[in-house]
Amino acid sequence: TYAKEPPKIHRLDESVVNRIAAGEVIQRPVSAVKELVENSLDASSTSVNVVVKDGGLKLIQVSDDGHGIRYEDMPILCERHTTSKLSVFEDLQTIKSMGFRGEALASMTYVSHVTVTTITKGQLHGYRVSYRDGVMEHEPKPCAAVKGTQIMIENLFYNMTARRKTLQNSADDYAKIVDLICRFAVHHINVSFSCRKHGAARADVHTVATSSRLDAIRSIYGVSVARDLMEVTASDNDPSSSVFKMHGYISNSNYNAKKMTMVLFINDRLVDCTSLKRAIEVVYAATLPKASKPFIYMSIVLPSEHVDVNVHPTKREVSLLNQESIIERIQTAVESNLRNSNSTRAFHTQV
Ligand code: ADP
Ligand code: MG
Numbered sequence: 001t002y003a004k005e006p007p008k009i010h011r012l013d014e015s016v017v018n019r020i021a022a023g024e025v026i027q028r029p030v031s032a033v034k035e036l037v038e039n040s041l042d043a044s045s046t047s048v049n050v051v052v053k054d055g056g057l058k059l060i061q062v063s064d065d066g067h068g069i070r071y072e073d074m075p076i077l078c079e080r081h082t083t084s085k086l087s088v089f090e091d092l093q094t095i096k097s098m099g100f101r102g103e104a105l106a107s108m109t110y111v112s113h114v115t116v117t118t119i120t121k122g123q124l125h126g127y128r129v130s131y132r133d134g135v136m137e138h139e140p141k142p143c144a145a146v147k148g149t150q151i152m153i154e155n156l157f158y159n160m161t162a163r164r165k166t167l168q169n170s171a172d173d174y175a176k177i178v179d180l181i182c183r184f185a186v187h188h189i190n191v192s193f194s195c196r197k198h199g200a201a202r203a204d205v206h207t208v209a210t211s212s213r214l215d216a217i218r219s220i221y222g223v224s225v226a227r228d229l230m231e232v233t234a235s236d237n238d239p240s241s242s243v244f245k246m247h248g249y250i251s252n253s254n255y256n257a258k259k260m261t262m263v264l265f266i267n268d269r270l271v272d273c274t275s276l277k278r279a280i281e282v283v284y285a286a287t288l289p290k291a292s293k294p295f296i297y298m299s300i301v302l303p304s305e306h307v308d309v310n311v312h313p314t315k316r317e318v319s320l321l322n323q324e325s326i327i328e329r330i331q332t333a334v335e336s337n338l339r340n341s342n343s344t345r346a347f348h349t350q351v
Helices: 014-025 029-042 089-093 104-111 161-169 173-187 213-221 274-287 323-350
Strands: 047-053 059-064 113-119 126-132 141-143 148-154 192-197 229-235 245-251 261-266 295-301
Touching: 014 104, 029 047, 029 059, 029 104, 029 148, 029 173, 047 173, 104 113, 104 126, 173 192, 173 213, 173 261, 173 295, 213 245, 213 295, 229 323, 245 323, 261 274, 274 323
Parallel strands: 047 192, 261 295
Antiparallel strands: 047 059, 059 148, 113 126, 113 148, 126 141, 229 245, 245 295
């Protein structure tokens, strides 16, 4: 007997390929917001304002006061793999910007309707143009504009029925966006951020630029969080060969929460590092008598060649050289701070 005839292999239509890839980069509204805010920060903005309608499915609008986009770049702005940040592969080793793939804006045009308004320094007016599937829908139109760029994402996932349905049923995307902006605001203290629902009079996050990290945390997470924090630092043993430095604020034994908050930046990138998070959680559980989950803000700086930023399209997880020894050092620092604060507290309550 003969096996079944093999199915014929064919090339996927480019639009199908692009839409599939786009769904990977932009997983939900909050991923679009992250990409847009990172672009604003990469453009040296000092003010970033976010407006969201219907959890981001109807509208996401990010406005900044950054350097803007050149008129002559507008035709290729939303094509896949067009970027001002990377030229050759080797640049990845030293790249300081958060973007580098030239995929975010393109991806958004494959799963939503994108409108860009931008003005560059010294111009009398700006330009506005809409994009779909990577290309401009018309010539850029002159328009009034203040400094910087505004990007509007409308009807996200309009052409991905299943994705839209699952997201419509989960009502927490606006909360995820607010949480994201809070995290950026804690780290980028020289930038002012706001985030509001479309049509709302009040912003749900509103920060002003400050020079104090603790002030930033206080204004974002509240007095009750800020008053129970202590400063923590760590670095390599030998200062002459210093390859990593950590600075942060961590909750002390008075702090009480049911859920862990971990705001982590590595080389100024907002990332997740599951093993570091677990390692810190373990220290708190082992050191504190009551089962409070910690609040952690941590900024780690490493030589850029020790961080691989290119492990995932969302750039959310990074991998580090010597990760284990770095985690161990941080654990030790957290533990000794915590022990000190705990014994001081015990002492105070006895007296
Ligand atoms: P990447 O950030 O990886 O370069 P993106 O698709 O996010 O790719 O953006 C493409 C390019 O568009 C960027 O390299 C940048 O030059 C420009 N750009 C995007 N957003 C902004 C912005 N808010 N202000 C200025 N330029 C921007
Ligand atoms: Mg980008």
